[in-house]
Amino acid sequence: MTPALEVEQMHKRYGALRVLAGIDLKIEPGEFFALLGPNGAGKTTLINIMAGLTRATSGRARVMGYDVVSHYREARRMLGVVPQELVFDPFFTVRETLVIQSGYYGLKNNGAWIEEIIHHLDLSDKADTNMRALSGGMKRRVLVAQALVHKPPVIVLDEPTAGVDVELRQGLWRFIKQLNREGHTIVLTTHYLEEAEALCSRVAMMKQGNVVALDSVRNLISSVSGCSVRLRLSPDTLPPALQSLMSSREEGCYILTLAEYSQIEQVMAALRKAALQVLEMQVLQPDLEEVFIRIMGTHKIRQPGTLPI
Amino acid sequence: MTGFLTLLYKELLRFWKVGFQTVFAPMVSTLLYLLIFSHVLEEHVQAYPGVAYTVFLVPGLVMMAMLQNAFANSSSSLIQSKITGNLIFILLSPLSYREIFFAYVTASVVRGLAVGLGVYLVTLVFFDVPLSSFLWVLMFALMGSALLGAIGVIAGIWAEKFDQLAAFQNFVILPLTFLSGVFYTIPSLPPFWQGLSHLNPFFYMIDGFRYGFFHASDISPYFSLGIVAACFVAVSWLTLQMLKRGYKIRH
Numbered sequence: 001m002t003p004a005l006e007v008e009q010m011h012k013r014y015g016a017l018r019v020l021a022g023i024d025l026k027i028e029p030g031e032f033f034a035l036l037g038p039n040g041a042g043k044t045t046l047i048n049i050m051a052g053l054t055r056a057t058s059g060r061a062r063v064m065g066y067d068v069v070s071h072y073r074e075a076r077r078m079l080g081v082v083p084q085e086l087v088f089d090p091f092f093t094v095r096e097t098l099v100i101q102s103g104y105y106g107l108k109n110n111g112a113w114i115e116e117i118i119h120h121l122d123l124s125d126k127a128d129t130n131m132r133a134l135s136g137g138m139k140r141r142v143l144v145a146q147a148l149v150h151k152p153p154v155i156v157l158d159e160p161t162a163g164v165d166v167e168l169r170q171g172l173w174r175f176i177k178q179l180n181r182e183g184h185t186i187v188l189t190t191h192y193l194e195e196a197e198a199l200c201s202r203v204a205m206m207k208q209g210n211v212v213a214l215d216s217v218r219n220l221i222s223s224v225s226g227c228s229v230r231l232r233l234s235p236d237t238l239p240p241a242l243q244s245l246m247s248s249r250e251e252g253c254y255i256l257t258l259a260e261y262s263q264i265e266q267v268m269a270a271l272r273k274a275a276l277q278v279l280e281m282q283v284l285q286p287d288l289e290e291v292f293i294r295i296m297g298t299h300k301i302r303q304p305g306t307l308p309i
Numbered sequence: 310m311t312g313f314l315t316l317l318y319k320e321l322l323r324f325w326k327v328g329f330q331t332v333f334a335p336m337v338s339t340l341l342y343l344l345i346f347s348h349v350l351e352e353h354v355q356a357y358p359g360v361a362y363t364v365f366l367v368p369g370l371v372m373m374a375m376l377q378n379a380f381a382n383s384s385s386s387l388i389q390s391k392i393t394g395n396l397i398f399i400l401l402s403p404l405s406y407r408e409i410f411f412a413y414v415t416a417s418v419v420r421g422l423a424v425g426l427g428v429y430l431v432t433l434v435f436f437d438v439p440l441s442s443f444l445w446v447l448m449f450a451l452m453g454s455a456l457l458g459a460i461g462v463i464a465g466i467w468a469e470k471f472d473q474l475a476a477f478q479n480f481v482i483l484p485l486t487f488l489s490g491v492f493y494t495i496p497s498l499p500p501f502w503q504g505l506s507h508l509n510p511f512f513y514m515i516d517g518f519r520y521g522f523f524h525a526s527d528i529s530p531y532f533s534l535g536i537v538a539a540c541f542v543a544v545s546w547l548t549l550q551m552l553k554r555g556y557k558i559r560h
């Protein structure tokens with residue numbers, strides 16, 4: 001099957017600054033995919049190259065099999081991008097903005113779909129309001145609507161929930177999940193890792209222009225062995241034997257980090273021996289955030305010329 | 310075709326929504342020029358025999374208004390879109406660089422013609438301006454506005470800040486229009502300035518345009534039209550190259 005998005009040996013430099021250092025990535029149709037990484041990792045640059053907003057220094061990118069340079073018209077029809085920056089055209093109303101955007105894609109009589117998007121994104125009340133008069137969250141919704149106006153099979157959202165309230169976030173994801181169920185491929189970037197964990201099947205983690213991890217959320221999480229244990233004790237003292245496991249104290253609880261689940265037995269034995277009463281005990285599974293922190297902390301950036309991961 | 314027409318429609322809607330600034334205000338300022346210059350110079354200047362100076366002035370001022378507004382339309386639309394960032398809505402779409410070019414230039418022509426026609430109609434109320442050949446008038450109006458629309462695209466793409474665009478306007482467009490013979494005929498100038506004027510493409514636009522009204526000109530209108538057309542082709546080629554490469558707009 002033709003991948004929804006395919007990037008091969010993508011390099012991008014701005015003068016001496018190396019922003020993308022040979023990215024290889026393949027995203028299959030129907031995936032819900034997250035591109036994660038700290039600020040400046042190169043996520044937006046990669047998206048912009050796929051969208052034709054930025055030119056690669058070398059490498060290729062294809063959307064639904066269409067090269068973004070040599071077949072840019074087809075590639076752009078296949079792609080809807082919600083940009084990171086909150087941009088808008090102050091001359092027009094919400095509906096005008098959407099009708100015009102739809103026209104750029106050569107679509108006539110697209111009114112029914114435009115009304116549907118307006119409805120789904122809760123923009124009905126504001127449809128005839130000038131863009132200038134909208135709040136930030138509303139402008140963000142219009143950007144989402146603009147990206148969907150030509151029903152692209154591949155939808156890329158670059159930090160769509162940055163600075164957006166919880167209600168809108170939930171509404172937005174409900175709609176995007178529905179689109180994903182209907183077969184659209186979704187790629188998103190976000191700094192909310194719990195969001196990526198809840199929504200996405202696969203993630204790529206980027207650091208300084210490299211993909212440093214690429215796997216399903218489940219595999220990434222299970223790659224982090226062990227767990228954490230949260231304990232509230234009476235009296236409130238940790239036996240000396242357990243001191244070395246303690247990683248932090250939180251609100252009167254001790255957090256212990258265990259390399260393996262089997263260590264729980266040792267912990268229990270030590271507590272019994274010290275005759276401490278356990279008031280509260282929680283075993284915490286590692287989450288995507290923990291994986292992210294470990295990968296970003298430990299990963300050494302490979303030098304140019306070495307093999308990709 | 311729909312994509313091109315939509316961009317054209319958007320560009321027209323953009324200036325029409327602020328028509329007071331983009332059409333009405335330039336009409337007023339052009340009419341003020343006419344009032345002041347004709348009042349000051351009426352007695353002293355005789356451009357063509359049998360043509361009152363004020364009447365002589367009308368076509369030149371109409372053309373000047375058209376050129377300046379055609380330039381202003383594409384250049385200010387582009388720089389605003391670049392600075393506010395909404396140019397990406399066009400860049401993300403499958404519109405080709407040719408469609409983008411022709412949409413901006415056509416919108417500039419429409420604005421130029423709207424302002425020019427407005428000024429001309431108002432002057433007709435006060436003065437008896439002859440119209441010897443509508444075809445010549447139309448040809449020069451279209452070519453002149455299209456050329457300035459294309460130059461406006463270049464300026465809008467090149468400029469990164471509003472001051473840079475203002476500099477382009479003040480140091481390139483304005484001198485070229487003022488030194489093009491809007492207010493005088495070239496043979497009335499000293500030889501050095503005559504020679505210099507002949508290097509100014511704006512001179513041919515004004516001169517040819519005026520021919521359409523008075524059936525008199527410094528230069529053959531065919532020659533002038535050829536010069537203007539050649540400039541349009543050259544500038545368009547350059548603009549298309551810039552757009553194709555994404556110069557300053559696709560990083």
Ligand SMILES: Nc1ncnc2c1ncn2[C@@H]1O[C@H](COP(=O)(O)OP(=O)(O)O)[C@@H](O)[C@H]1O
Pocket residue numbers: 014017019037038039040041042043044045046560
């Ligand atoms: N137009 C540009 N000129 C120079 N440097 C740029 C440009 N665009 C982005 N960069 C640099 O590229 C790096 C990656 O940026 P970006 O792709 O926006 O990262 P992310 O989206 O992961 O936060 C940053 O260091 C940024 O400063």
Ligand SMILES: [Mg+2]
Pocket residue numbers: 043044045084158
């Ligand atoms: Mg970014």
